[in-house]
Amino acid sequence: MPGKAPPLRFEILGRLAARRDGQELDLGPGKQQAVLAVLLLTPNRPVSTAAIVDSVWGEDPPDNGANVVQKYVAGLRRVLEPDRSPRTPGQLLTLTGAGYTLNVPPGGLDAEVFQERVKAALAVRGAGDAAEAAGMLREALAMWRGTALAGLNGPVFGAARERLEEEHAAAWEAWAEIGLELGRHAALVPELIRLVADFPLREGFRYLLMLALYRCGRQAEALAAYRDARAFLDEEFGVEPGERLRSLQVSILRSDPALAAPSERATERAAPAERTMERAAPAERTAERAAPAERAAERAAPATRAVVHDLPSPLEPVAGVPPTAAARPAFSPAAQVGEGVPAAGGPVMWTAPAPAPAPAPRRLPWPVRGALAMLPLLSLGTVTWALISYFAARRGSRALGLAAAAYFAMAAVFLGVASVTGDQTTWWDIPVMASLLATMFGGAVHLAVLTAEPGPSARPAGDPNTVTVPLIERRVRREQARSLAVHHPSVARRLGVGRPDLPRTFDDGGLVDVNEVPEHLLAALPGLDPYHAKLIVAVREAQGPYASIDDLVTRGVLPAQVVRALYETLVLIPPDTEPDAS
Structure with a gap:
């Protein structure tokens, strides 16, 4: 009686291999190895001779395919079951009416072991032991020796390789996510850079790399990683990054506290009362300093006159008004009595100081x-x-x-x-x-x-011919342009309403289309700095055009008081949904 054959282990997570007691076996010529690979893709299940021929030879099968397959199966039996006598039926590689079956014992195929270890690691992660799950995933990933089924070509092997590589990438991504949860972002950066290079089409690795860089205090590099992803996808496929990646870019630009590591967020929640007291003291001192200025503004109120909705555009100075006055923000500190202060709620009120008594016209002697x-x-x-x-x-x-x-x-x-x-x-x-x-x-x-x-x-500073008349004319032009944008958006687009960056002849009163103008023109608006201008552009690219001016507040892009101050300057040209009658 022949002795029982030692346990075998098959490997497809890399170059095809079979080992007995750690010693690699000689599997014979390439076509014989391909036959074994076909049987390993469906272990413990029969595979017909026609399926083996189609998988191994594709569109160029041999004339006697069944005999050739039988020849290679016999060669595999000699390698895998060397102690079997020629007349004894095979126990490992058997033939039934449905085809050939390769009987692989539990734990005998590295791909199945890898899948089982990944499932167990994810279950441990779900139970709350992230560190143990990370270790189990790393052990599973160590089983990979290279590209799955390396050296084997054909549609069947290509599909199997793609499936296995997807499982490989998903395991790496889960391992990296756990590492970020554990606060290991600094150690993860080199690994994520390698993974982005190995799996360039998988946006999940780019997302994790951006997040890890940001948590390391490398915000500029995180945004550079987004630009690289965008350039790669545009050059290769002509598409933009996915919504998840775009939203992360916007959050990084905002320095969103939600992006901090879980350990850092837990530290911030540890002593909320202490931080509240720390913030309250400066706030009280600020209120105390602001109170005299508010009282002074109230005393000066009867001596001021209000010009409603007549803020000059910062991009086009009003004739007769000094440039510094035309570009003054619409929400100057209240302590500067007589400067522009927006009313709390409601329409924007631009309060100008009451003109001093006009001096008598002076002529030369x-x-x-x-x-x-x-x-x-x-x-x-x-x-x-x-x-x-x-x-x-x-x-x-x-x-x-x-x-x-x-x-x-x-x-x-x-x-x-x-x-x-x-x-x-x-x-x-x-x-x-x-x-x-x-x-x-x-x-x-x-x-x-x-x-x-x-x-x-x-001439006196408050002469209507130098200030009031141009402001009124500008307001009329703005109202006309707004009406044109609402009722005939296609005409408004052709005339360049809200686009001071384009050559045009139509005077829209200095309107700015927040959905179209470039970043540098937004930064020139009163109260907006380059950071908020970049944020406006990033959010409209990531989340789509703004539906209304108030959408700048609801999306968290600008504070409400800033939007109120710019309400008469900003405009949104709606899409042209019907042909223009004119």
Whole structure:
């Protein structure tokens, strides 16, 4: 009686192998190994001869496929059951009416052992022992020796390899998640970088790498990992990262406390009362400092006037208003009495200080005015252009600048022709005399008129012609643009409503489309810094366009008071759902 064969162990998590007592067996030629691999993919179940032929040879089967399979099965029996006599039926590799069956004892196939260990580890994790689960998963992952079924080609082996690699990646991902739960983010970063390289299409590893980097205090590298993922997916497949990855990027930009490690969150919950007291003391001191300013603002309220919904756009200054005033945020501290302070709730109110009593228009003394008017006569008109240029620069007048250029041209004609002709009489004498008279007498009269009227600097600060009228006109243009955006969005898009970054001729009053404008223009709005501008763009890319201006608050992008202050500047162009009738 032959002795019982030693237990065998088959391995497919890497190159196909069979071992007896730790010694690897010679499985014969490549096709014979492929036949064994087909039987190992469905252990303890019969596989028909036709299925083996189709799996091993594919579209180029041998003429006598059944005989060839029988030959390779006989070779495998000699290797796997060396003590079996030729006339004794096989016990390990048997033949039934349904086909060949490879009887693999429990624990005899590494793929099955791997699956069982992973299931046991996940059960331990579910029971609350994360550290033990991580160790069990690591032991299971150590069973892999390379690419599953390495060296075996064909659709059947490719499908099996893809299934096994998916289980491999899922186990690695579960192990990394447990490591993050245990606060081992620093040690996980190198492993996750390797896993991203090994499984580039699996976004779960990129997610865990970003989270681990962020928990290590490497926020910039976490965002760089997102950019790498986005560039890879766009270049390879023309798609954006998944919602989970985009949401993580937004949370990192926000420095969301929920991203902290569980141990850190537990530490923060340990002494909430102490932190509340620590925060309360500065808050009380801030309230005490703010109280005098609020009382001062209340006393100054009767002396102020309110201009409702007329905030100038920070991207387009109002004519006549200094740039610093046009760009002033709509929520200046209340301690600055007279500055813009938004009303709590309701429409945005821009309170401007009451204008001081207008000074009486001042004119130059009459001796100075007379001297200035005489200079063109005394200089034969050669300095007229210089005097007019001074007034043009002082008043910022384009018309005076053109007049100065005309005076200069006439003076140049007079001096040029006079130096060439000398005492000779020519037809040039007529334009020369006309230029001389215009620069002398015309310049004298012009200067007398300019010096007789007060300059714009003498106008009162609250003159409606310098501030109120442009603001009213701007508000009307904004209302017209908003109405156009609501009723004819396609026309509004063609005209560039809310897009100051595009060349356009339509004046929309300085509106900004929060769903379309780039990041740098959002950062230029009053009260917004580059961080909030980047956050607005990141959230609209990750979660889709904003449905309304208030959506900036509901999504946690901006504080409510900032949105209220910008309510009249921001606009949303709705999608064009029906053809425009115009």
